[in-house]
Amino acid sequence: MMTATAQVTALIVPALVVVALLAALLRKVDVFEEFVRGAGEGVKLSLQLIPYIVAIFVAVGLFRESGVLTVLTQWLSPVLTWLGFPVDVLPLMIIRPFNNAAAMGVVADILSTRGPDSFSGRLASVMQGSSETTFYVLTVYLGAVGIKRSLHALPLCLLGDLIGYLAALWATVLFFGR
Amino acid sequence: MLSIIWAGMIILAVAYAAVTGGAEEITTVLFAQAARGVTMALEVMSIITVWFGLSRIAAKAGLLPAFGRLIAPLIRPLFPGVPAGHPAIPAMGMNLAANLLGLANAATPFGLEAMRALQRLNPLPRTATPAMVTFLVLNSACATLVPSTAIALRANAGAQQPSAIIAPAFLASSVALAAVLIIDRLWRWRYRREKVAGSRSRPGKGGRR
Structure with missing residues (x-):
């Protein structure tokens, strides 16, 4: 399953790039200028990310190096092992709904300590790729129109995150094995 | 809420290290992790920059x-x-x-x-x-x-x-x-x-x- 889909998905990004460039040229867009402008926004965003990533690296690093994570692992391992989650992704599950930049920091930390092609690394990438910053979306979207009562939006979106984590675990095992 | 989780992780870590006798390592880890964070953020910058440039073209297209x-x-x-x-x-x-x-x-x-x-x-x-x-x-x-x-x-x-x-x-x-x-x-x-x-x-x- 891995090789065939990997070949197809490896083409998605290059194909999108070519389609976007051709469509833009057809519409007489100044592609070079627009690229530079967009890239400039990217530089700005990256600079804004630095404090978030440092904040998360410090907290997660202390949590791991002090041995708390090991203790927590021992407590939670029956539950997590029963579900099949490696304990490395626990901080990601907790932080993901709150802040995208912080979640990026957690994923980056897992990738650099466990390796991008380890099970934890792959699972964390899939979880990051398949979930959203739920609290941000709800706060910004509902706040923009002045809504105070959100019916079942919050519990349902959080339930969606939880289902998403389980689905990510299932999909990661399906595509990469354990 | 994020503040509580974040502070909780750090306080727990420091308290645990103090009890188990690893307190002097805390300072080392603190600065080492900050350095790793900055390095990582700068490395990711290149990719974000390219991606934002390309997505702007896609939007304009x-x-x-x-x-x-x-x-x-x-x-x-x-x-x-x-x-x-x-x-x-x-x-x-x-x-x-x-x-x-x-x-x-x-x-x-x-x-x-x-x-x-x-x-x-x-x-x-x-x-x-x-x-x-x-x-x-x-x-x-x-x-x-x-x-x-x-x-x-x-x-x-x-x-x-x-x-x-x-x-x-x-x-x-x-x-x-x-x-x-x-x-x-x-x-x-x-x-x-x-x-x-x-x-x-x-x-x-x-x-x-």
């Missing part, structure tokens, strides 16, 4: 409206309360198209436009309508074709195939999306039953569904 037009009829049946031809549907289509293409920065303006359009149909302006809830659920569980952040982080960490996570991530978010939409239907059904029973008035039901 009109790929978003094209995708949005494809998606609009698909989401139409999810919003029985929104009249045909209402501007909320194309706005929601564009928002989901931007999410699908991994253009997160382009998604928010369309999402806000969609919320304002839905708000015009709202008889109780301070309470969300069922259509809004469905849209938020759709947005927060939204599948993406290009999880650009995760791919960028993987490329940076030296993964064999950074984009190999596209298919599993898409599959996982599709499953979650389907599950959440079904639960949302059941929830709406419960509101309607309460309304029919007339046992108590619950704001946000409105007359339209």
Whole structure:
């Protein structure tokens, strides 16, 4: 399953790039200028990310190096092992709904300590790729129109995150094995 | 809330280290982790820069409206309360198209436009309508074709195939999306039953569904 889909998905990004460039040229867009402008926004965003990533690296690093994570692992391992989650992704599950930049920091930390092609690394990438910053979306979207009562939006979106984590675990095992 | 989690992690770590006798290492770890964080952020900068440049071209090329037009009829049946031809549907289509293409920065303006359009149909302006809830659920569980952040982080960490996570991530978010939409239907059904029973008035039901 891995090789065939990997070949197809490896083409998605290059194909999108070519389609976007051709469509833009057809519409007489100044592609070079627009690229530079967009890239400039990217530089700005990256600079804004630095404090978030440092904040998360410090907290997660202390949590791991002090041995708390090991203790927590021992407590939670029956539950997590029963579900099949490696304990490395626990901080990601907790932080993901709150802040995208912080979640990026957690994923980056897992990738650099466990390796991008380890099970934890792959699972964390899939979880990051398949979930959203739920609290941000709800706060910004509902706040923009002045809504105070959100019916079942919050519990349902959080339930969606939880289902998403389980689905990510299932999909990661399906595509990469354990 | 994030503050409590963040501070809690650090306080727990320091307290535990103090008890187990590893307190002097805390300072070393603190600065080593900060250095790693800055290095990582700068490394990821290159990928974010390229991706933002390319997504701006995609936005200018009109790929978003094209995708949005494809998606609009698909989401139409999810919003029985929104009249045909209402501007909320194309706005929601564009928002989901931007999410699908991994253009997160382009998604928010369309999402806000969609919320304002839905708000015009709202008889109780301070309470969300069922259509809004469905849209938020759709947005927060939204599948993406290009999880650009995760791919960028993987490329940076030296993964064999950074984009190999596209298919599993898409599959996982599709499953979650389907599950959440079904639960949302059941929830709406419960509101309607309460309304029919007339046992108590619950704001946000409105007359339209």
